[in-house]
Amino acid sequence: MTNPPGSDPLAGAGRPTLRMLAERTGLHMSTVSRALRREPASDPTAELVHRAAAELGYRPDPLAASLRSGKTGAIGMVAHSLTDIAQAMIYEEVDHYVVERGYDVLVASTRDDPGAQRKRVELLLSRRVDGLLIGDAHRDGDYVDWVASLGVPYVLVMRGAEGHPSVTCDDELAGRMVADHLVECGHTRVALLAGPDWSAASHGRAVGFRTRLAELGAPLDDDLVESGGLHAATGRAAMERLLARRRDFTGAFCASDFVAFGATSALAAAGLRLGDDVALVGFNDLQAATSLDLTSVRSPQEEMGRVAAEMLMGAIEGVPAVSRTLAPQLIVRGSTGGPAASALAADVAGAGA
């Protein structure tokens, strides 16, 4: 297995090692190792070594380095699912940020399954990641508390949890903004198609929405609340249940754009027109929201990813992580009577080939 002659795509010598570099330069391995980490042009030795490395096509072996040093130069990111564009956007930004700094990201997807969450974190840990980005936190702190107890630097992203460092959107504010907007548009009886309550993000949106509605004198009727998932199918089902029960609401806040898409088809099937009969607000401002002319809240995913990565790398170097909350932005479109066919949203996600 160890360089059987001829099995290596490079020359017969096999993948170049530090020792080979040492022989070639007449220096000692340790000297070479150190010189390699100085700037190429900082001194004659460094330059000599760097040139030799380039000639041999030397690539350091992070495995061996990690084994000895205890640092892997990799962080782990645990996502609930990368098919959630929000998580994918966060990942992309983290990947970009971190790779530029010589780090690497190992991802894991848990589908929000508690068993998988622990298993994947353990896997990441056994690969010795230097820190963890947790994108699948649940509000009941069990999982996150356990992560904290591991003694590894960590930062929550997108979904926060009490007492843990996190980078999130101000979901409660977002909920309030939506309430303000709907009431301003004249809707006094509105519905809520909420996401799972164990997600601090969904929870926060619902709380802000409800609180602000009460403050505005248009309190949310519990009979007009449906809760469930974040998918189009659950959104459709929720809206269907709602419509079977009541038809006297004139607006609704959906936990995500996908839910809004589902709700839209339920409305259409019931002969109700989006915007005219029922005003809808989504969440995430996906590209498709533009086509449906859907009012939506844009939460700053890229920024969350960048800030979380930055914070985690700081934590790895000993800077204590302090939670941050980023501002959401309401994008008004036709589904709440805003200007129809408004300018296209920032082109963040693409797909298909």
Add this chain to the structure above:
Amino acid sequence: MTNPPGSDPLAGAGRPTLRMLAERTGLHMSTVSRALRREPASDPTAELVHRAAAELGYRPDPLAASLRSGKTGAIGMVAHSLTDIAQAMIYEEVDHYVVERGYDVLVASTRDDPGAQRKRVELLLSRRVDGLLIGDAHRDGDYVDWVASLGVPYVLVMRGAEGHPSVTCDDELAGRMVADHLVECGHTRVALLAGPDWSAASHGRAVGFRTRLAELGAPLDDDLVESGGLHAATGRAAMERLLARRRDFTGAFCASDFVAFGATSALAAAGLRLGDDVALVGFNDLQAATSLDLTSVRSPQEEMGRVAAEMLMGAIEGVPAVSRTLAPQLIVRGSTGGPAASALAADVAGAGA
């Protein structure tokens, strides 16, 4: 760095090692190492060792094992972007398949940038992945040929390339199916909003579409072809350019659903109604397609992911990889005059909290 007393969350003894297990059981390290890989109940020694391991909370160190054995138990997946739901779905399936078999996935995103492609593959290689899944192949073979030359098992997924093992959707067939459908619906002058030609997937769709139209006696007019990206913004821009030039087409095939979403807003802005004035077909059958009532081609992403992972793991064990092509499926909806508000598509992607 190596277990400074008190810095470890576990007992003062530090993370348990094979040596500690050996001392505790009175066996030799190598014996323990081997016993650990036998079934727990296969013989008395194995049982003894497994129990001791459980008591100590022993977790093998893959780093050390890899360094010695040359196998990491990890595969690398290179994606062009995980914000492409198609790639995310493939990743999710790969992750699931591979983790179940004791492997791990390291992802990398290249945004289709040639520099990043090589850099990330090299990074994955320096982490010593046992094989590569390439999701960002370009039709000009440079990159892929280079990957092949590395001597590491690899499989292309979603986008194929001549002479390389791949798992793809039959994109050409998909293009033909769309042509058949549009012509059957009575459209004889149709447009094409194509994706990038360097993607074998986009290219195949375009070729199939064009070829079949010609066979049906309704050849594609070059003046009705716009090509570009796969995003909503590019789709909108493309449709706007097209409309500025011609208004005599009655149907269009879009490279992806996102493009179709963009095209839809362009149509709306021009006062044209989807389905009535212009029939549209998308690609990927995203959830949002349902809400827009968009006819779309469903390509079997999950299956692609699973088959590709399976093929790669086979290749790692020496089974030669043989390319496979999976069948697409046309989902007819209102945008081509199909039944409006049809049943909701399979609930594959969710999002937002």
Add this chain to the structure above:
DNA sequence: GTGAAAGCGCTAACAT
């Protein structure tokens, strides 16, 4: 600055 020696945790020849 550099060289020497030790060792990270594990697996893979060898013997026995």
Add this chain to the structure above:
DNA sequence: ATGTTAGCGCTTTCAC
């Protein structure tokens, strides 16, 4: 089946 002996490629003490 078990013990012995090496050693993966690198970093990190320690001396000088």
